[in-house]
Amino acid sequence: MDKRTHIINTALNTFYQKGIHSVGINEILKLANVAKKTLYNHFVSKEELVCACLELRDQRFNEWLRNQIADCTTPQQVASALFSAIASWIDNKAPELGDFNGCFFINTAAEFPQSDHPIAMLCKAHKESVLQLLFDKLSHTEQLKGQLEKTIQLAQLLMTLKEGMICQARVTHSSNTLLQDPVLLRQLIASSL
Amino acid sequence: MDKRTHIINTALNTFYQKGIHSVGINEILKLANVAKKTLYNHFVSKEELVCACLELRDQRFNEWLRNQIADCTTPQQVASALFSAIASWIDNKAPELGDFNGCFFINTAAEFPQSDHPIAMLCKAHKESVLQLLFDKLSHTEQLKGQLEKTIQLAQLLMTLKEGMICQARVTHSSNTLLQDPVLLRQLIASSL
DNA sequence: ACATAAGTAGACCGACTTGTCTACGCTGCA
DNA sequence: TGCAGCGTAGACAAGTCGGTCTACTTATGT
Numbered sequence: 001m002d003k004r005t006h007i008i009n010t011a012l013n014t015f016y017q018k019g020i021h022s023v024g025i026n027e028i029l030k031l032a033n034v035a036k037k038t039l040y041n042h043f044v045s046k047e048e049l050v051c052a053c054l055e056l057r058d059q060r061f062n063e064w065l066r067n068q069i070a071d072c073t074t075p076q077q078v079a080s081a082l083f084s085a086i087a088s089w090i091d092n093k094a095p096e097l098g099d100f101n102g103c104f105f106i107n108t109a110a111e112f113p114q115s116d117h118p119i120a121m122l123c124k125a126h127k128e129s130v131l132q133l134l135f136d137k138l139s140h141t142e143q144l145k146g147q148l149e150k151t152i153q154l155a156q157l158l159m160t161l162k163e164g165m166i167c168q169a170r171v172t173h174s175s176n177t178l179l180q181d182p183v184l185l186r187q188l189i190a191s192s193l
Numbered sequence: 194m195d196k197r198t199h200i201i202n203t204a205l206n207t208f209y210q211k212g213i214h215s216v217g218i219n220e221i222l223k224l225a226n227v228a229k230k231t232l233y234n235h236f237v238s239k240e241e242l243v244c245a246c247l248e249l250r251d252q253r254f255n256e257w258l259r260n261q262i263a264d265c266t267t268p269q270q271v272a273s274a275l276f277s278a279i280a281s282w283i284d285n286k287a288p289e290l291g292d293f294n295g296c297f298f299i300n301t302a303a304e305f306p307q308s309d310h311p312i313a314m315l316c317k318a319h320k321e322s323v324l325q326l327l328f329d330k331l332s333h334t335e336q337l338k339g340q341l342e343k344t345i346q347l348a349q350l351l352m353t354l355k356e357g358m359i360c361q362a363r364v365t366h367s368s369n370t371l372l373q374d375p376v377l378l379r380q381l382i383a384s385s386l
Numbered sequence: 387a388c389a390t391a392a393g394t395a396g397a398c399c400g401a402c403t404t405g406t407c408t409a410c411g412c413t414g415c416a
Numbered sequence: 417t418g419c420a421g422c423g424t425a426g427a428c429a430a431g432t433c434g435g436t437c438t439a440c441t442t443a444t445g446t
Binding site for chain 1: 210211212214215294295296298299300301302303304305306308316317320321346349350352353354355356357358360361363364365366369371372376377379380381383384385
């Protein structure tokens with residue numbers, strides 16, 4: 001396999017499970033069975049490696065989410081698919097995303113509080129791209145066609161609920177089945193239509 | 194002032210703004226104008242100091258939140274007060290909680306991923322105590338008296354929305370006014386009654 | 387066949403980390 | 417008066433970090 005992508009894969013897994021500051025370059029080298037020179041041949045610094053990990057994660061997560069909501073044609077279906085997808089991820093039934101350890105971007109942003117830091121900016125960019133993804137999907141439904149304002153509102157609401165689910169699960173180490181209740185879901189959607 | 198609490202105050206402010214791993218003991222010593230021996234006279238290690246910070250923060254945050262929802266007598270009022278309180282915190286209008294930098298407990302938990310670590314357990318405990326606080330308040334309202342199951346559900350939902358608001362604001366550096374819309378709020382509550 | 391590139395193993399550097407220890411100053415109490 | 421006890425200032429130990437560098441090996445392409 002390509003050395004570069006192999007390094008990024010190993011680093012992403014390790015960073016996601018243990019955080020950035022807690023993982024040294026040497027640990028990644030051992031896990032990847034790669035010499036230090038090889039790593040610094042592909043990346044000028046640890047920071048650049050972290051950025052590559054964030055980009056890969058962004059790509060993978062968005063693709064996964066896009067697939068999860070691919071077949072939805074109504075806002076209700078989008079919301080239902082979204083929340084059950086997140087729930088299955090929390091329950092470690094989404095192997096593409098690795099063992100659940102919260103949102104990699106929120107975790108990483110917590111370690112780099114300066115908002116102008118390149119790493120923090122990538123975390124922000126990810127959240128914007130996910131919001132865009134939800135917005136696009138919702139805006140193609142019959143119920144929301146042409147209703148820009150309401151579509152934005154609903155996408156925002158879904159994002160907030162998604163983040164809440166993930167963060168709660170991360171800290172409490174248990175998944176919240178609340179948002180899979182179809183009755184509650186219908187009410188939630190109704191409030192934005 | 195008592196040296197010990199002065200150290201904890203300084204440490205809490207600094208850790209909250211910059212994260213735990215990014216802040217060395219020496220930085221705290223300088224900011225607090227305190228000798229190293231004094232610090233290690235009160236705390237056996239950095240970890241113990243971090244724990245003291247978490248406990249102080251838990252105390253302050255819960256007291257603040259309790260005050261914010263003190264006068265509420267209906268679930269709608271609780272939800273409304275909760276979300277506008279969080280929004281004002283995000284907009285740096287809650288001086289008791291310091292300059293907004295997300296949830297200290299979620300940020301800290303992200304830096305200590307091992308769930309059995311004392312620090313991670315304090316973070317989890319905080320979330321449970323906040324949930325309990327909301328549950329207690331809701332269970333004293335006329336509308337939810339005796340309805341244990343529905344009360345738990347609504348408290349959970351409010352928690353999820355609260356976490357979502359905070360995490361989103363942390364990463365995107367902007368507050369989301371969506372949850373202050375009374376219409377949406379009424380629908381939300383209605384789904385749990 | 388041989389040059390060039392890319393790999394390995396790991397010593398090494400300087401900066402930084404937590405935590406200990408020495409030497410000394412101030413204050414309050416018997 | 418004298419002696420604990422708590423404080424300051426900061427050197428120091430022991431270890432980790434990111435990153436560089438040397439010396440050597442392997443693979444590839446003309």
